[in-house]
Amino acid sequence: MSTQTNGTTMTNGPQHANGSDKERVVIIGSGNWQVLSTLGSAIASVAAKNVLLHHELFHPEVKMWVFEEDYEGKPLTRVINETHMNPRYLPDIPLGDNVTAEPDLGKALQGATALVFVMPHQFFRKALDGIKGKVSQNARAVSLIKGVDVHGTKIQAYATIVNEELGISCSSLSGANIATEVAEGKFSESTLGVPSPDGFEGDPDTLPDARLWKPLFDTKTFSISVVADVEGVGLCGALKNIVAVAAGFIDGLGWGSNSKAAIMRIGMNEIKDFSLEYFPTTRAETFLEQSCGIADIITSCLGGRNRKVAEAMVKEGKPFQELEESMLKGQKLQGPETALHVHEFLAARGTKRPGGYPLFDAVWRICYEGAKPESIIDKL
Numbered sequence: 575m576s577t578q579t580n581g582t583t584m585t586n587g588p589q590h591a592n593g594s595d596k597e598r599v600v601i602i603g604s605g606n607w608q609v610l611s612t613l614g615s616a617i618a619s620v621a622a623k624n625v626l627l628h629h630e631l632f633h634p635e636v637k638m639w640v641f642e643e644d645y646e647g648k649p650l651t652r653v654i655n656e657t658h659m660n661p662r663y664l665p666d667i668p669l670g671d672n673v674t675a676e677p678d679l680g681k682a683l684q685g686a687t688a689l690v691f692v693m694p695h696q697f698f699r700k701a702l703d704g705i706k707g708k709v710s711q712n713a714r715a716v717s718l719i720k721g722v723d724v725h726g727t728k729i730q731a732y733a734t735i736v737n738e739e740l741g742i743s744c745s746s747l748s749g750a751n752i753a754t755e756v757a758e759g760k761f762s763e764s765t766l767g768v769p770s771p772d773g774f775e776g777d778p779d780t781l782p783d784a785r786l787w788k789p790l791f792d793t794k795t796f797s798i799s800v801v802a803d804v805e806g807v808g809l810c811g812a813l814k815n816i817v818a819v820a821a822g823f824i825d826g827l828g829w830g831s832n833s834k835a836a837i838m839r840i841g842m843n844e845i846k847d848f849s850l851e852y853f854p855t856t857r858a859e860t861f862l863e864q865s866c867g868i869a870d871i872i873t874s875c876l877g878g879r880n881r882k883v884a885e886a887m888v889k890e891g892k893p894f895q896e897l898e899e900s901m902l903k904g905q906k907l908q909g910p911e912t913a914l915h916v917h918e919f920l921a922a923r924g925t926k927r928p929g930g931y932p933l934f935d936a937v938w939r940i941c942y943e944g945a946k947p948e949s950i951i952d953k954l
């Protein structure tokens with residue numbers, strides 16, 4: 575098994591067990607980030623174009639594992655394969671004729687060497703159980719999942735779990751990336767965190783996993799920057815969802831732009847300090863300089879689903895679970911559960927930060943403990 579801290583077993587790619595020297599891409603997930611699933615479906619549409627462009631590196635077919643469900647009386651996979659769109663999670667966006675939807679995870683993984691994980695974190699563990707033992711040790715993975723996994727005093731980003739459980743190298747991709755805007759080809763940036771040898775200070779674009787994933791995702795309108803910080807990129811994506819919930823409360827209360835800017839600033843500091851406190855390989859500049867850091871906080875606090883549902887919680891006085899169902903229609907919220915996971919972790923592990931993490935704590939209290947939204951500023 576490879577170990578991935580700042581270092582990993584650095585496979586240099588091609589010459590795979592499938593007998594081909596070309597990378598075979600499988601997208602595991604098919605939601606709103608399909609561009610990347612809706613990211614899954616949005617990501618599928620970006621990746622589908624790039625495998626054709628970089629045909630010397632990639633096999634032309636992109637498989638997409640789809641959690642099978644009924645769509646207007648037909649299996650969703652059949653609808654996707656007939657129309658080359660995913661009307662359930664990413665309406666009106668062509669995915670590319672070379673994307674094949676597959677409901678059987680084992681079949682989707684056959685011959686796969688480049689695994690793109692893009693599903694709500696709520697479904698990750700079950701999918702991972704179905705993947706174990708079915709992946710070539712030459713394969714590599716990238717996680718686009720924005721969340722953290724907590725067990726008692728242990729907290730992990732998803733790329734680390736993929737690395738540990740499947741024994742393959744895993745990168746992270748995260749940024750200011752509202753899926754529909756990416757799918758519509760509106761200019762966005764994203765950050766790719768790749769494994770590197772300990773103490774690496776060179777050009778991250780030269781690292782082996784950057785040479786695989788950057789050609790798959792980078793386009794003129796979806797611009798990828800590479801950093802040697804897998805965990806930092808994953809943590810930014812996870813923790814900004816808590817801040818976006820807080821921003822939604824501010825909107826619901828009608829408190830205006832100064833309050834929202836304060837929430838973004840305080841949230842940025844909590845994300846950075848939390849990551850540096852518990853994940854020693856993370857780099858402060860990832861939070862302050864990259865799309866996955868400050869830029870994703872801004873876009874999520876302006877236009878994300880977490881913000882939208884949290885605003886409705888205040889205005890309609892309903893719990894997030896009810897609003898998630900009625901407003902998102904099958905898409906999933908990550909912010910409230912991430913606040914719960916972080917709360918459980920901090921309760922078990924404690925913190926050396928003076929005053930703790932009061933914004934993260936306030937979001938947990940409002941979502942799960944019935945605290946009033948106005949109390950969000952009480953300990954800031």
Ligand SMILES: NC(=O)c1ccc[n+]([C@@H]2O[C@H](COP(=O)([O-])OP(=O)(O)OC[C@H]3O[C@@H](n4cnc5c(N)ncnc54)[C@H](O)[C@@H]3O)[C@@H](O)[C@H]2O)c1
Pocket residue numbers: 603604605606607608611612613614615640641663692693694695697718719720721751752753754904905906907908
């Ligand atoms: N949508 C975005 O704008 C966006 C942007 C960047 C990152 N992300 C991240 O990408 C990840 C995926 O988000 P998304 O927006 O694509 O998903 P989503 O919120 O659209 O959720 C729908 C997905 O969940 C799947 N699903 C539903 N029930 C399931 C089950 N029982 N088992 C397995 N899968 C099931 C559906 O098949 C579909 O793929 C998340 O971590 C999210 O934070 C999303």
Ligand SMILES: O=P(O)(O)OC[C@H](O)CO
Pocket residue numbers: 720749750751752753815818870873874877878879880881907908
């Ligand atoms: O819609 P949200 O709140 O899940 O955020 C989507 C993306 O993560 C924004 O980068």
